[in-house]
Amino acid sequence: MSRKLLERLQQEFGTAILRTADQHGDAVIWVAPKDATVVLRHLRDREQCELLLDVAGVDYPERAKRFEVNYLLRSLARAHRVRVKIDVAEGEAVESATPLWRCADWHEREVFDLLGVPFRGHPDLRRILCHHEFEGHALRKDYPIEQGQPCVSTEKLFGDHEIEQASRRSEGVAAAGDESGLPSDLLTVNIGPSHPATHGALRVEVLLDGETVVRARSEIGYLHRCFEKEAEDHTWHEVMPYTDRLNYCSALLNNAIWAHSVEKLLGVQITPRCRAIRVIVSELARLTDHLVCLAANLVDIGALTNYWYLYNVREGIYQIFDKLCGSRLTTNYARIGGMSHDLYPGFAEETLFHLGRLDEAIRDVTGLVARNRIFLDRTVGVGAISREEALSWGYTGPCLRATGLAYDVRRFAPYFGYEEYDFDIPVGEHGDTYDRIMVRFEEMKQSARIIRQALRKLPEGPVNIDDPRVILPPKESVYGSIEGMMNQFKLIYEGIQVPAGEAYGFGEGGNGELGFFCVSNGTGRPWRVKVRPPCFPIFSSYSRLIEGGMIPDAIAILGSLNIIAGELDR
Amino acid sequence: MAVDLEAPSGFLTTRLRQAINWGRKYSLWPLPFGTACCAIEFMSTVSSYNDLSRFGAELVRFSPRQSDLLIVAGTISYKQAPILKTIYSQMAEPKWVIAMGVCASSGGFYNNYSTLQGIDRIIPVDFYVAGCPPTPENLLHGLVMLQEKVAREGLVPATERHARRAQA
Numbered sequence: 095m096s097r098k099l100l101e102r103l104q105q106e107f108g109t110a111i112l113r114t115a116d117q118h119g120d121a122v123i124w125v126a127p128k129d130a131t132v133v134l135r136h137l138r139d140r141e142q143c144e145l146l147l148d149v150a151g152v153d154y155p156e157r158a159k160r161f162e163v164n165y166l167l168r169s170l171a172r173a174h175r176v177r178v179k180i181d182v183a184e185g186e187a188v189e190s191a192t193p194l195w196r197c198a199d200w201h202e203r204e205v206f207d208l209l210g211v212p213f214r215g216h217p218d219l220r221r222i223l224c225h226h227e228f229e230g231h232a233l234r235k236d237y238p239i240e241q242g243q244p245c246v247s248t249e250k251l252f253g254d255h256e257i258e259q260a261s262r263r264s265e266g267v268a269a270a271g272d273e274s275g276l277p278s279d280l281l282t283v284n285i286g287p288s289h290p291a292t293h294g295a296l297r298v299e300v301l302l303d304g305e306t307v308v309r310a311r312s313e314i315g316y317l318h319r320c321f322e323k324e325a326e327d328h329t330w331h332e333v334m335p336y337t338d339r340l341n342y343c344s345a346l347l348n349n350a351i352w353a354h355s356v357e358k359l360l361g362v363q364i365t366p367r368c369r370a371i372r373v374i375v376s377e378l379a380r381l382t383d384h385l386v387c388l389a390a391n392l393v394d395i396g397a398l399t400n401y402w403y404l405y406n407v408r409e410g411i412y413q414i415f416d417k418l419c420g421s422r423l424t425t426n427y428a429r430i431g432g433m434s435h436d437l438y439p440g441f442a443e444e445t446l447f448h449l450g451r452l453d454e455a456i457r458d459v460t461g462l463v464a465r466n467r468i469f470l471d472r473t474v475g476v477g478a479i480s481r482e483e484a485l486s487w488g489y490t491g492p493c494l495r496a497t498g499l500a501y502d503v504r505r506f507a508p509y510f511g512y513e514e515y516d517f518d519i520p521v522g523e524h525g526d527t528y529d530r531i532m533v534r535f536e537e538m539k540q541s542a543r544i545i546r547q548a549l550r551k552l553p554e555g556p557v558n559i560d561d562p563r564v565i566l567p568p569k570e571s572v573y574g575s576i577e578g579m580m581n582q583f584k585l586i587y588e589g590i591q592v593p594a595g596e597a598y599g600f601g602e603g604g605n606g607e608l609g610f611f612c613v614s615n616g617t618g619r620p621w622r623v624k625v626r627p628p629c630f631p632i633f634s635s636y637s638r639l640i641e642g643g644m645i646p647d648a649i650a651i652l653g654s655l656n657i658i659a660g661e662l663d664r
Numbered sequence: 665m666a667v668d669l670e671a672p673s674g675f676l677t678t679r680l681r682q683a684i685n686w687g688r689k690y691s692l693w694p695l696p697f698g699t700a701c702c703a704i705e706f707m708s709t710v711s712s713y714n715d716l717s718r719f720g721a722e723l724v725r726f727s728p729r730q731s732d733l734l735i736v737a738g739t740i741s742y743k744q745a746p747i748l749k750t751i752y753s754q755m756a757e758p759k760w761v762i763a764m765g766v767c768a769s770s771g772g773f774y775n776n777y778s779t780l781q782g783i784d785r786i787i788p789v790d791f792y793v794a795g796c797p798p799t800p801e802n803l804l805h806g807l808v809m810l811q812e813k814v815a816r817e818g819l820v821p822a823t824e825r826h827a828r829r830a831q832a
Contacts, residue, residue, distance in 0.1 A: 224778065225743035232777050242777050245742045287747055288697055290726045295699040295744055316744045317699055320776040335773070342701035386704065405711040412708070422708075423701055423797055660700055 096121035099141065099174055107133060118358055118597050120175045130180050131189040134165060138194055143167040143176055144485045146191065149201035150611045150624035151209040155235050159183045161211050165191065166598060166611065166626070170485075170501050177598070182211060190216040197488030197631035208233035208322075223315040223663055225249075232323060239323050251299040251311045257282065260301050260309045280308060287316045291394050291649045294659030298636065298648070305644045310637040314663055321664040325623040329589025330356055331430055333623065338424035340625065341661040344383035344604040346375040346415070349428035354509055355599020355610035356430045359592055362564060366553040368432050369510045374548045375427065376510070376601075377541040378415075378445070381452065382408050383604030383656070384492075384534045384541075391531060391653030392463065395472045395646075400459045407455045410448040414441070430590060431565045432558030442549045449542045460535055470528070477639045477651035478526035487638075488631030491606025492533045493655060497525030503602040510601075515544045530654040564590055589618025598626075605629045605656050627661040681819055688732075688758070689811040690720035695731035695755070697748060700738030702765040702797040714800040719807055728754040733810070734787075737797075739767035740780045752787045760790045760814065762806055765797045772796060788826040 099121050100114045110133065113124040125133050137143040147166040154160060159181040167176040180188055190213040191198040202213045203222040210231035213219060221228060225245040230237055252260075261280045286297040295316030301309045321340060325333045337352040338345040350372045357364060364372075389404040412422040417438055419425040427434050463469040479487075481497040494501055500519040504512040520536030522529025558565045562581050571578030594616035600609035606628030613622040632655050639655075640648040694716075696706050709716050716722045725731040728751045740748055752761070763783055766772035769792040771781035783789060790813060793806035 225741075237777070239776050242742060242779070242781075244745065246746055248746055287744060288751055294703065295738075295741075316741060316747075317739060318741055318743065318778045319700075319739055319774045320778050323776060324774070339701055342704060386707075390707075402712050405707070406713065409708065409711065409713045422799060423704060 096175070099176070102141075103133075103136075106136065117177075117595070120177050120598060122177045122179060124179045124181070127180050127182055127186060127188050130165075130178065131191070131194075134167075134178060134191055134194055137167055137176060137178070141169060141174060141176075142171045143169045143174060145170060145490075146195035146197055146201070146488055147607065147609065148611065148624065148626040149191075149198065149205055150622075151205040151211055151233070152613055152622045152624075153209055153233065153235050157181075159186075161209055163188055163205060163211060164611065164624075166609075170499070170506070173506070175598075184210075185212070187212040187214040189214050192216055195488065196483075196486045197634055200630065200634040201488075207231070210234065221315075223318040225315065232320065239320070239327050249313070251297075251313055252282065252301065252309070256309075257301060285648070287313075291652060293390055293653070293657070294662075296633070296652075296657060296659060296662070298640075300640070300645075300648070302645070305646075307640050307643055307645065307648060310640050310648075312633065312636050314633065314659075317659040317663040319660070319664065321625060322623055325620050327619070329586075329618045330592055330620060331585075331590060333620070334428065334430075335424065335426045338426055339660050340627065340664060341383070341604055341608070341629075341658045342423055343386045343658055344379035345423060345425045346379035346427060347383070347601070347603050348608065349425060350376050350510070351599065351601040351603065351608050352610055353428040353430050354601060355597060355612055356590075356592065358599045359595060359597040359612050359614055360430070360564065360590070361593075362431055362559055362561065364432060365556055365559060366511075367436075367555045368557050368559075370548050370552050371433055371437060371557065372428065372510045373512065373515070374445070374545050374552075375418075375425075377545045377548075378411055380541045380602075380604055381538055382411050384538050385411075387604075387653070387656040388459075388531060388534055391650070391656075392459075394653045395469070395650050397463060397466075397469065400462060403455045403458050407448065407452045410451060414444055414448065417441075417444075429558070429565070431561060436557050442552070445545065445549065449545060452538065452542055456535055456538060464532070472646070472650050473528040473531060473654075474526060475524070476527045476643065476647045477654065478524050479635070479639065480525060484525060487635040489606065489635075491603065491628050492537060493525075493530055493632055494606065495519065496522035496529035496533045498523055503600060503607050507600070512544075515547050517544050527650050527654040591616070591618055592620075600626065603628050605632065605658065605661070608661075625661075625664055627664060629655065629657045629662050633657045633662055682815075684819065685815045685817060689814040691723075692721040692733040692760070692807075692811070692814070693723045693725050693731040694721050694733040694735050695725055695728055695751070696735050696737055697751060698735075698737040699740065699744060700767065702737035702768070705797040705800060705803065706735065706737045706764065709800040709803050714804065716804070716807070719804065719811070721807060728752070729756060731755060732759050734759065734761045735764055735803075736761065736768040736783050737764040739772070739774060740783055741778045742780055743778070745780050745786055748783065749786050758817075758819070760810060761787060762791045762793060762803075762810060763789045764793045764803060764806070765795055767796070769794070 096116045110129040115122040145168040150164040152162045161182050163180045165178040205211050207221040226249040227245050228243050281302040286292040287295045297313040300307045337348040340348045385404045385408040389401045393401040416422045419427040481499050484497045498521050500521050502519045517540045520533050522533050567578040567581045572582045592614040596613045598611045609626030611624040615621040639651050763769045768783050771779050791806050791810045795802050
């Protein structure tokens, strides 16, 4: 499929396309910085690439043009997966894609912050993950990972001039009319970065007229833990525990998708049993993700009882995880080429028991809220976003489905054998807070349905592939033979030798499409890993969603977007 | 307080200190400074199954001015550090700090350019709870240990207490 697209593009642009390739079904094209906007616009308008998934920068210090900027595009209508590559030298600018996709704003800021690639025409090119006092660019290969830079102050997000402008607009006073010399009477309020309703470390500065939000600007990076730099500093399988802490509400999903991405690059096929186990644990993780999101969202809008009902089920699932992986939250269960170990005896019975309790909890909670007048007043029509706008902001997952678009990676590009299961993709209609909440309730029922099917037809057989280059040898062999010991030693110290190349592995995470863009230079450590965090583009639209609404609406909207700081800031 | 409770002046003073500390240890008002994974386990600790209120510390306050126990749950980045310091200094005496999880205690396995290598570099810590993240039982254990410490303590403000300890 990607070959036809590449041919069409070459006909259209001729020599402007410097090079093309097909990598694991992704159409990859190289263009010069000056042609980038034209090609990207063509892809959006003519090839229906409505979604800009991510912008990933890679540093190759030995090359003349040191940086490579990748635009990851996706067409939902035509199922294209496209990557546009632009090579730039130090200081050379790339034309910004912000006029084409609104989510390009934050993605490009991130590349600027971490690699120092400037974007011409970008409206607000500031740092985003590192603090404003930071010097240098952290993801460059010559920046030492341990070189911390303390920060002593907090950045003001609105300048005095902007506050004044917003104030005038809010009062409807002509710019030259007000000569009273009185200070602006808009109130500047910080929500976060330590605030119970932000569920983590986010900060939003709002300008208030009474209780109405006139303008808002959000700031992230308070939980930047350098996942991508850490990944370059560890072997491929040592990255696994770091993935736990991306979206810590559904660590098993991150584990499985990380393993899936590296397996794609390695070109290995996992066993049928492993695929089924990954489906089961992924769906259990999706349940915990949605349960935390819904419980917290409901408690934020005053429905406390529901929090206990939903949390009790989640506690039950955590006890399963604890038995399965030895840890409740940070599971570290998947392995490249398999799983850490098989399911424990009695896993199926316990899971089915807790799924029964889940059904009960969903019934109880939807019974309490679905037609509750206060709940409806707080959520219906609040923070609504249209389908087109959601796509431009890079929405995926439940937030996109709430707008009525049935895009789910499990259907779009099935992995782990999701095509063998019978499940529906629930969609909303209005893209508002109510729809986002209800879509999650329905998705939990579908996840439970998938788990029940998977448990019924769980195939027998080995969990791990039989490949000593990837999988650690059994302990008897390590302690009983020199080959086993050498094998263990090589895999632990040097890591899995992943062939040089690139792959973008992706799956349906708790909040939407979670992807890992992995670049290998043929050694045991990744050269570059770029996470495509689903809530990053979603949160970039938050200011737009809350402007014009009231403060309590802002809280209800934030909860329904399900922003997880670990994944947002990485 | 009008009376100098620290002076060794007799029976009543000692008993008063004990009475006050007994009250304090069973009515800690925690401020969860939750930033990451540990905050999720803090939520589990507050929920029905583990129930923090059994130990008298269920009155979670989100204003530093109303709380006396700061539970730092999660990784503190350099960007977050000035905010944590401000929140701590806004708390009234007497106040205590629990560093929940390895990130807050030492930076954990995030030894990198963005992560503060332990909150004790910027604020004094009374109790460290190990784990990544600690289980709810582990946090409850930390709280009980802190209660014992509260019971042993004099009525000296935390800042002074830590200054003395630093001298010794």
